[in-house]
Amino acid sequence: MTLTESSHLLGPAEVRQLASELDVTPTKKLGQNFVHDPNTVRRIAAAAELDPEDVVVEVGPGLGSLTLALVDSVSHVVALEIDPRLAGRLARTVTERAPQFDDRLEVVNADALRVTRSDVSRMPTALVANLPYNVSVPVLLHLLEEFPTIRRVLVMVQKEVADRLAAEPGSKIYGVPSVKASFYGRVTRAGVIGKNVFWPAPNIESGLVRIDVDDSIDRSLRSAVFPLVDAAFAQRRKTLRSTLASVYGSPAAAEEALRAAGIDPGLRGEKLSVGDFVRLAQSGGSQ
Structure with missing residues (x-):
């Protein structure tokens, strides 16, 4: 027993x-x-x-x-x-x-x-x-x-x-x-x-x-992925182009990074999977 x-x-x-x-x-x-x-x-x-x-x-x-x-x-x-x-x-x-x-x-x-x-x-x-x-x-x-x-x-x-x-x-x-x-x-x-x-x-x-x-999972990406996640959900009603401007320096720079990662800048954070955030980080995410 x-x-x-x-x-x-x-x-x-x-x-x-x-x-x-x-x-x-x-x-x-x-x-x-x-x-x-x-x-x-x-x-x-x-x-x-x-x-x-x-x-x-x-x-x-x-x-x-x-x-x-x-x-x-x-x-x-x-x-x-x-x-x-x-x-x-x-x-x-x-x-x-x-x-x-x-x-x-x-x-x-x-x-x-x-x-x-x-x-x-x-x-x-x-x-x-x-x-x-x-x-x-x-x-x-x-x-x-x-x-x-x-x-x-x-x-x-x-x-x-x-x-x-x-x-x-x-x-x-x-x-x-x-x-x-x-x-x-x-x-x-x-x-x-x-x-x-x-x-x-x-x-x-x-x-x-x-x-x-x-x-x-590449754990080294955490420091790039997590700031993107925090920013994306800081203002849920706004698009990624707007919310990620704080990470990239401007809405235009955010849009450029999102398009490079194959992500529609007009989406909101809630639509992105963790894979999307990882892909964005890998393409120069939180630089």
């Missing part, structure tokens, strides 16, 4: 007991909502389709609900926790509830937005996390850039954010997060999570987002 099938996972009573012991009250400032439903963490771990040799980076492990579901599935879990009380307790929680796997856990007391490769002992191959809602997209993009070894992402975010991340070109909610996430690979929705699996229960539903990273 594996851990994720056993009684070692945290339920509502265990979550509240640990929080009481640490005198921890979930805060909106840190985007904390602790998962207390074992079925949900099993579902997340399964949706990630992890291999035994994977090295997983988890953001905001909190009291360890998802961590306990990960340590028996992979070779190593790097848990990034900004709260020193939670970071200090996590290893002991795993030792108490799953001692056979405690050597697989590495706890890093750090801000996920500022963590670097030098902060971890092993480069992760997967990102699996219940991301802090207030910084979910910046954290996701930072970790994908900082750890190019990541091949699979499975994260839980606000449902609205999940919808935006996985949106297709042309839709009303397609925007900066959609393009920047898809720069790294194929982004898909992986399910909806209800409010009642959390403590405290948030006011909104959550969504699972999966990213299958594309190894063929």
Whole structure:
């Protein structure tokens, strides 16, 4: 029997007991909502389709609900926790509830937005996390850039954010997060999570987002692609000829660059795929 099938996972009573012991009250400032439903963490771990040799980076492990579901599935879990009380307790929680796997856990007391490769002992191959809602997209993009070894992402975010991340070109909610996430690979929705699996229960539903990273992407283009994306969506109602003038110096120069990349200057940013932005960057994009 594996851990994720056993009684070692945290339920509502265990979550509240640990929080009481640490005198921890979930805060909106840190985007904390602790998962207390074992079925949900099993579902997340399964949706990630992890291999035994994977090295997983988890953001905001909190009291360890998802961590306990990960340590028996992979070779190593790097848990990034900004709260020193939670970071200090996590290893002991795993030792108490799953001692056979405690050597697989590495706890890093750090801000996920500022963590670097030098902060971890092993480069992760997967990102699996219940991301802090207030910084979910910046954290996701930072970790994908900082750890190019990541091949699979499975994260839980606000449902609205999940919808935006996985949106297709042309839709009303397609925007900066959609393009920047898809720069790294194929982004898909992986399910909806209800409010009642959390403590405290948030006011909104959550969504699972999966990213299958594309190894063929030239990561060096990020510094050229992302400014183009930001500019293109800064004023959604305006055409690319107008919005990209800030990047190229004038509307005429923007039009010239767009035509050189085979893109109609009269289009709006929401019509462009990530491939279009990459092509524009390759043709001298943000020079």
